[in-house]
Amino acid sequence: MKRRQFLASSLAAGTALTAPSLVRAQAREIVIAGPSAQAKMFETDVQPIIEKRTGAKIIMDGSISVKHIQTLIAQRSAPTHSITWFPDTDMVTAMGEGLLAPLDGAKIPNLAKLLPGSVPADKLWVQLKVARFSIGVNTDKVKPPLETWSDIWTDRFKGKLLVPAYALTQGPMMMTAAAHVETGKPLAEAQYEIEAAYKRLKALKPNVLNVFSASPQAIMLLEQGEAHAVVGLFSSVLYPRMRQGMPIDLPSPKDGAFGSPNCLGLVEKAPNASLANAVIDAMLDADVQKIMMEKTFDSPVRGDVALDPGVVAADKLVSLDPIFWGKRRPEFAPGYAAALA
């Protein structure tokens, strides 16, 4: 046998042997368009359970939501992804593009077992868990402890405060906190007071050490005491470092802490849609919710999951109006940057 014939025969034999398994794999395959920051946690701690429970072969495609949305738009007629895992504001964008199919309570029984408000927008998505955003503090430097949002405007934080860049998920939260302090309205009502937010943000400038975009850098400076407080840190980012003995904490101000829901949606024309429904349902199971809470310190969306110390009930957190911020967020970016420049 000549070398070329041998190579051709080998290739053909290999294809014949592997093709059926590839086809089988595709038939049970569910691709999730999810956040890269949580891909490792999901693949390690959650995916094996879901795969065992549903028989699905899950592929977690971790990236930023806006990139996922562009991909879903490009593949609108024949999507690769079955499930979206986005913040709620990005779900609004996906909804506006017609990328989501309504969730069916008959196919996802767990929808009926969640906290009120967990399945908004005519069931176009469901909250998976809620990340807590608050003010991270260095406990050696911030004495007495923070009590309310207005504390960060006081002189004790002069040049020692890190605030989030607007493009981060925390940006609108910072705006809302500023509007709340300016108007005295509750956080949920203050989020629409944009001019008040700009005005109060300008007053914060003497205290601002920097407007950060990289949370790891913000955490590093907080741990070292270079920054005394960081507005808009995730519990999932700060708590692991705190448990390693760093002098940091994430207290909730008396006037409220923010919640940023991570949500799941079913892609319109999703491949293996029935299996995707089963995967979504399994991710809402109580034991899976508990595992995710333990690993991320995010709040579960079921009331029957006992909360770990430091985890706040999801319904006690203030979530911003996803429709308002999902649609109008870009127009406030220049004002935010100008107020803090």
Place this chain on the structure above:
Amino acid sequence: MGGEARRLDSFGRAAVSLFAVPPVVFLIFAFVVPLCVVLGAAFLDGGGVSVSRYIAFFAQEGNRTMVLNTFVYGVVTALVCAALGFPLGYAIARAGRRMQVTLIVLTFLPLCTSIIVKAFAITLILKSNGPVNALLLMLGVVDEPVRLIFTRTALFVGSMNAFLPFAVLPVFAVLAERGRDLEEAAASLGCSPAFTLFHVVIPTAFPGIVAGFSIVAAQAISAYVVPTLLIGDRFRVLARGAYDSYVLNDRAGAAVAATILLALSLAVVVCANRLSRRAERPA
């Protein structure tokens, strides 16, 4: 040269040009096509070509500041790197063999480290209880720690650290290639070291200095990581603006910022090249 030789010569050129096909094809897909997409997103509005997005972009003061920041940051960084890169490149070119290798390794070793790690390191060095403030306090220059991080000083120090090697290499290459004959001739004719430096060495190294300036300017103008980590959103640059627009799902805004960034970068590089050619032209 006979006809046969000419045919062989042109055949050789054609064969050699075949080697260029893979990179050209790659560049078409990796650069030209995306560039066309970006240009389309920036200029196509309502079914026709329009500059309305640029008008809207420049109407906002924050965006004008962003363009100015980017230009000033790119040019100042490149000028300082060129000014520091010339003596270092000259020293490397004229050093003995062993010292030359040592200097080259020391100059280019930082390029083996991630730019993110370097930016974090600069933050640690410049923080209020970092080594720079400790030194200033010890020398009695200041009475209490001064704020150095997230300032323009930090930005430019970090940028020097990131981009300086790119200004050194072209100067070294030019001076190493041309040897020291001219300098020795100038010395044998009685020229002072200062005269030789300004009338022989610098003119000889000028194409390398300009090449280094262009490389650093292009990199600094399009830099994202260094400004983001060393000064943050209080000194906004175009690369950051383009990213933010994209993340906020404003693709047209991102395309406008990206094309302005590209135009700035090209303008600086073209001007530098013209300057270099004019300097090389005999008087």
